Amino acid sequence: MTVSSLTQRVELPLPDIGLAAARVTFLKHGRVRYVVRAPHVRGTFVVIPQHFRDGPALPSSVVVQFGDGLDPQGAYYWRKHRPDEPVVHGVRLHGWTSSLHPDNLSDGYIDILGSYTHSLRGGALREIPRATQRRTETVIRAILGHWRSLPQLDQLRAAAARIHAAEYAEHAAERAAAAEAQLAQLQSERAQARRRVNALTGIRRRRPRALTPPRTHLVHLPLVDGHGRELGSISVREVAVSAEIAGAVVYEVSGARVHGRFTVGSDIYRAAPVPQGIWVAYGHATRTHFENERVHRPTVNGVTLSGGWNHDTSDDITPSTPDTIGARVETSPTTGHSAPAATERRAGAVVRALALHFLARKDLDALRLAAAQANAPSLLFETRRHLRSLAKQQAQEEKNAKRHRLRERELHALTAPHRDGHQSAPTA
Known part of the structure; x- marks a missing residue:
């Protein structure tokens, strides 16, 4: 015999009210119908286990539907009454309760009816009077107290879950x-x-490797723009192998509308354990950031550069590539804008030439190791x-x-x- 063929007549205790007589019928898909008669209460309540896609395998919550029928709750919400909707204190209930956990209904703060319980009159949804709410909540507590004590409870939950179990x-x-x-x-x-x-x-x-002291003699480097066109040359002198920024070298540059200092070292933003990229700071840097505090910042075409250029690899640097470096001009300690096009063109040529000059150093591996050991902690x-x-x-x-x-x-x-x-x- 399946649970859907069982019907019972039971009495439900209603605190401070008395007893409710109920005819209990097991329906399809784990639903249980309660046809209730009690003081100021008559009509049908249907307990429906809720099975959620991401919930437990067996439903743990239920809704209580007001009125009979197997149609989905929303099908009746705006349209018409269900058969035998409960009448409590003369008010006909319409809709259904919130998601309820039958094992946790003793707390007086739980909103049993929720936002889908109304009366439906003249096609309009209306609020339930407070006395009707209180009596309805008492009846629902009694119904769910009986429901959770059913010996077929696991079968009912399984039947409800089976509808969408495969999905x-x-x-x-x-x-x-x-x-x-x-x-x-x-x-x-x-x-x-x-x-x-x-x-x-x-x-x-690892044991640090020896660094080559600054070479004070001038070196002349040709400049080439992003299209490979010659822009003259610059004179470069090494000022210092930086004591403040491990693995960096400070260069004094002059000639071809360029004057000032540049600090060249390894990539500071996406550093590998041993950095392979290039960082060029405009000015004599003693820290990797705080660009506005650098002294001897270079001018290019009469424009003072601000900030610097960081590149996470050195493999693609040539005299003409990358063709832009995003040179910027400072307008305040915290603001700035892009350098004029002619300044960007010449600044890019200078930065690429210095980067290649730095990469050609015989102690490049020692400089990179120094930067790596400084970054390691x-x-x-x-x-x-x-x-x-x-x-x-x-x-x-x-x-x-x-x-x-x-x-x-x-x-x-x-x-x-x-x-x-x-x-x-x-x-x-």
């Missing part, structure tokens, strides 16, 4: 696959971060913090993948037949 199982499988893909990505990132920690630790332990700190974050994310994704796979199996079990050809739970 929701497929969704759970997709969620699990996404979590597993993210887990694989996180595992790869953790392995990469561990390799980075090992590399940085090794860099810190902060990079190690950031990488270890990133590793901890990745470990937390990985643990969470492992939980997510297991949870979704478990839900997938539980949902499939609801639709899987036994060997004798019957469903895994009685059909309701």
